[in-house]
Amino acid sequence: xxxxxxxxxxxxxxLLMGDHREVEQLFEMMNKARQSSDVDQQRYVAExxxxxxxxxxxxxxxxxxPAMRDALPDGDQLVEEALQEHQEAKELLTRIDGKDPQSEDxxxxxxxxxxxxxxxxxxxxxxLLPRLRGxxxxxxxxxxxxxxxxxxxxxxxxPHPHAPNTPPGNVAAGAFxxxxxxxxxxxxx
Ligand SMILES: [Fe+2]
Ligand SMILES: [Fe+2]
Numbered sequence: 001x002x003x004x005x006x007x008x009x010x011x012x013x014x015l016l017m018g019d020h021r022e023v024e025q026l027f028e029m030m031n032k033a034r035q036s037s038d039v040d041q042q043r044y045v046a047e048x049x050x051x052x053x054x055x056x057x058x059x060x061x062x063x064x065x066p067a068m069r070d071a072l073p074d075g076d077q078l079v080e081e082a083l084q085e086h087q088e089a090k091e092l093l094t095r096i097d098g099k100d101p102q103s104e105d106x107x108x109x110x111x112x113x114x115x116x117x118x119x120x121x122x123x124x125x126x127x128l129l130p131r132l133r134g135x136x137x138x139x140x141x142x143x144x145x146x147x148x149x150x151x152x153x154x155x156x157x158x159p160h161p162h163a164p165n166t167p168p169g170n171v172a173a174g175a176f177x178x179x180x181x182x183x184x185x186x187x188x189x
Contacts, residue, residue: 012064012144013129019056020121023049027114042101046110050097051157053117054181057086058155058174059148061165067144068128071135078128083165085120089113093159157181 010018026049033041065082069075095109133141156163156177163173 009142010145010149011138011141012067012148013133013141015145015148016056016060016064016129017125019052020125023052023056023117024121026052027117030110039102046096046099046101046106049110049113050093050159053089053093053113054157054159055152055155057090057159058170059151061086061170062151062155062167062174063144063147064132066167067136068132072131082120082123082128085116085123086165087161089116089120090159090161092116094161097158154178157185 026045030042030045030049033039033045061083065079069079072078092109092113096106096113099106101107101110136144154175156174158177158181160173160177163177164170
């Protein structure tokens, strides 16, 4: 996942943007795997997209979005819109998770996911994150970065579109789902 030097604190915004770049690289890898009809590679990329985006959505929902509600006057509205886009993404991930990447439905869901995430990341990076940086000091952003590193370890690795996505329900449900997902991952590999 994100490259962070041990002992050095990463601020929350840099951490999230690092995740965004990794997902974009995976999307690019899918393009190449499709061009070369490499099905194993398509499956590998799809699995990683599912895991990375499931974890990313949850750490934003647990740490970033609550901070935005507090720090920005229109935070509630911005977060509601962002959560709606996360919901769309999770539903698309469910159609990809564990499916044949070449099946019509999974491949259509993947294309839709790329467009949804592109739009969502653009919104976050041009509006939400710069405004949050303006509202919070560096110290606060680094504390949030630490919280995110912890949340990442306890985050579910598969999409859970029906689980609560706001505190406090999401933290408890997320921890439980993470255990279930990790058992599932272990059994699969
Ligand atoms: Fe997001
Ligand atoms: Fe994000």
